[in-house]
Amino acid sequence: MAKTDTQTAGAVDPVAHGHSYFDTQARSRDVASLFQQHNQLLLRFLRARLGSEHEAKEVAQEAYVRLLQLDRTGAVSFLRAYLFKVAMNLAIDRLRERTKQPLRAEPELFEELEGSAGPERAAIADEELDLLDIALNELPTRCRHALVLHRYHDRTQREIAAELGTSERTVRSYLVQAMLYCRLRLDGLSAAEADAMVRQ
Amino acid sequence: MNTSSRPRSAHDVQRLRESTEWLIRLSNGAPDGTLDDEELAAWIRWYETDCGNARAFEEMQTLWDRLGLLGRASVNAAAPFEREPAPRPDAPAERNGLRGVLEKFLPSLAGASGRRFAWGSLLAAGALGVCALVALVMMRTPLTLPPDGTLGTGLAENQEAVLPDGSTVALGAHSSLALEYEPAARHLKLTQGQAYFNVAKDKTRPFAVDTGELRILAVGTAFDVRKNDGRVAVTVTEGIVDIITDPPPLGSAGAAPSSRATGRSAPIRVAAGYQLIWDKGASDGRKQILQLSQVDTAGMTAWREGRLEYVNEPLSVVIADVNRYSSRQLLVDGNDLGSLNFTGTILVDSIEDWLAAIQLSFPVNVREGQDGALLIRRHASDEAPAASAIPQPSALRGTPLQRAERS
Numbered sequence: 001m002a003k004t005d006t007q008t009a010g011a012v013d014p015v016a017h018g019h020s021y022f023d024t025q026a027r028s029r030d031v032a033s034l035f036q037q038h039n040q041l042l043l044r045f046l047r048a049r050l051g052s053e054h055e056a057k058e059v060a061q062e063a064y065v066r067l068l069q070l071d072r073t074g075a076v077s078f079l080r081a082y083l084f085k086v087a088m089n090l091a092i093d094r095l096r097e098r099t100k101q102p103l104r105a106e107p108e109l110f111e112e113l114e115g116s117a118g119p120e121r122a123a124i125a126d127e128e129l130d131l132l133d134i135a136l137n138e139l140p141t142r143c144r145h146a147l148v149l150h151r152y153h154d155r156t157q158r159e160i161a162a163e164l165g166t167s168e169r170t171v172r173s174y175l176v177q178a179m180l181y182c183r184l185r186l187d188g189l190s191a192a193e194a195d196a197m198v199r200q
Numbered sequence: 201m202n203t204s205s206r207p208r209s210a211h212d213v214q215r216l217r218e219s220t221e222w223l224i225r226l227s228n229g230a231p232d233g234t235l236d237d238e239e240l241a242a243w244i245r246w247y248e249t250d251c252g253n254a255r256a257f258e259e260m261q262t263l264w265d266r267l268g269l270l271g272r273a274s275v276n277a278a279a280p281f282e283r284e285p286a287p288r289p290d291a292p293a294e295r296n297g298l299r300g301v302l303e304k305f306l307p308s309l310a311g312a313s314g315r316r317f318a319w320g321s322l323l324a325a326g327a328l329g330v331c332a333l334v335a336l337v338m339m340r341t342p343l344t345l346p347p348d349g350t351l352g353t354g355l356a357e358n359q360e361a362v363l364p365d366g367s368t369v370a371l372g373a374h375s376s377l378a379l380e381y382e383p384a385a386r387h388l389k390l391t392q393g394q395a396y397f398n399v400a401k402d403k404t405r406p407f408a409v410d411t412g413e414l415r416i417l418a419v420g421t422a423f424d425v426r427k428n429d430g431r432v433a434v435t436v437t438e439g440i441v442d443i444i445t446d447p448p449p450l451g452s453a454g455a456a457p458s459s460r461a462t463g464r465s466a467p468i469r470v471a472a473g474y475q476l477i478w479d480k481g482a483s484d485g486r487k488q489i490l491q492l493s494q495v496d497t498a499g500m501t502a503w504r505e506g507r508l509e510y511v512n513e514p515l516s517v518v519i520a521d522v523n524r525y526s527s528r529q530l531l532v533d534g535n536d537l538g539s540l541n542f543t544g545t546i547l548v549d550s551i552e553d554w555l556a557a558i559q560l561s562f563p564v565n566v567r568e569g570q571d572g573a574l575l576i577r578r579h580a581s582d583e584a585p586a587a588s589a590i591p592q593p594s595a596l597r598g599t600p601l602q603r604a605e606r607s
Contacts, residue, residue: 029549029550030549030550033506048264049227051227051265085237088235129266150224156228175220
């Protein structure tokens with residue numbers, strides 16, 4: 001009873017509705033459900049990868065399009081893995097482009113947002129950026145150096161390690177410390193408090 | 201995400217540290233910064249298992265983005281780390297840091313209106329980022345139920361909630377769960393549908409889920425309960441639960457297994473990895489069935505990701521489950537599917553595929569009935585399936601039924 005192997009792919013006979021119409025529909029549904037369930041996760045991932053929300057969205061969109069064109073169906077778990085794989089490859093392509101073409105600012109994004117934030121919000125953000133600015137400057141030189149190379153120059157941890165003459169492991173620890181320190185300073189901790197917590 | 205003081209515990213800081221480590225692993229810079237599938241999967245697991253992890257990650261990512269805003273335009277202007285470090289905590293208004301550098305090296309930005317415009321925009325972008333994050337966190341945080349609330353879900357809608365004691369529940373579609381919390385006991389009633397519980401440990405307050413037919417008692421554990429008409433399946437994914445059959449009303453004798461005193465049978469202990477099925481038995485005189493078996497618990501709880509998985513489950517029960525997710529109601533025509541059992545996976549967003557598939561693997565056909573309902577009818581096994589309202593074999597490529605042997 002309950003045999004699941006009564007059908008084989010070979011026995012399937014293209015009749016009536018034809019493959020393409022139905023498959024396209026099923027695929028759209030799958031992609032729609034993937035989008036609902038995993039889009040936030042995918043965007044988080046791509047933002048981490050690309051360091052830009054704007055680009056993350058573009059790449060995610062492209063990945064969904066690729067998925068829609070994929071010529072086979074499968075379980076949702078398979079599709080999710082595939083989605084991330086495609087997205088990762090697209091992100092890698094982007095980063096390669098970036099090394100050829102220097103990073104440009106994103107004026108269109110800013111224009112879009114211009115005027116949509118009230119003075120109050122701008123004031124909060126202003127204060128926060130000032131504080132972040134200060135926190136960055138309080139970092140030990142090597143720590144800051146590692147963060148700047150990584151964040152603004154898209155250098156890999158290996159490259160930074162070579163430049164600083166240290167191990168990748170140490171570079172990672174510099175980066176974690178630097179980020180954590182900034183976060184805690186933004187929380188309102190004093191330089192000394194934040195420093196103590198980071199060292200814990 | 202403002203600058204007011206916000207105390208963080210050592211635990212919180214540890215979480216932030218972990219988040220940062222992940223963030224840095226994911227963002228390993230240039231094109232050759234590789235990330236393998238396993239690492240990605242590990243991150244997703246870490247991110248999804250704990251709402252606190254996700255929040256901490258989002259927080260660090262916002263900071264990461266903010267750093268990008270701060271330094272973006274200076275990327276080609278100067279390497280900021282080459283400057284003299286100028287820690288001036290007392291003079292935040294002075295543009296000494298990256299922004300100072302930025303304005304110095306990028307005269308286009310520092311032009312009279314240009315500077316204002318660019319900075320206003322950057323700040324606006326930052327502020328919106330904050331708002332977006334707040335909205336996201338709020339959406340992601342499941343509702344906390346009041347101690348005497350009822351949580352219900354509609355058709356094809358799964359929901360998650362945090363219970364007042366910190367336990368969490370994932371409720372399947374078209375399900376209903378009532379809470380009757382007391383100081384000394386956590387009582388819940390699953391009146392229909394399916395729910396997966398992750399129970400917060402509290403030895404002084406037993407956690408009891410009642411389906412009418414069964415009572416499941418847990419201390420700190422995770423389990424799934426599926427209630428259909430005349431059949432209840434309990435799958436334990438973590439820890440141990442005790443199950444009482446034919447329980448007395450909740451609250452009367454508390455949740456404690458006082459069954460011996462009332463002459464009822466002793467509780468059945470079910471450990472992680474096992475499933476207990478209670479079946480009232482068919483009307484043909486079979487007796488009530490209790491069956492304990494080892495199962496793939498991941499499969500049994502895959503409904504939370506939109507996959508209904510079954511092993512040897514009566515087709516009628518499967519159809520009742522599918523009905524909780526289907527926009528078109530499935531009706532069994534003739535009520536004679538009793539002996540047919542289904543093993544396989546149904547994707548809740550491709551129920552039509554499944555309907556097409558069962559017509560090939562079972563002696564049933566599916567036809568359009570009244571009001572858009574679909575009638576499932578058994579025919580003699582040697583009879584060819586009749587013409588159907590459901591897509592025929594062409595639609596079957598890659599349906600879940602075939603997935604198993606194709607891979």
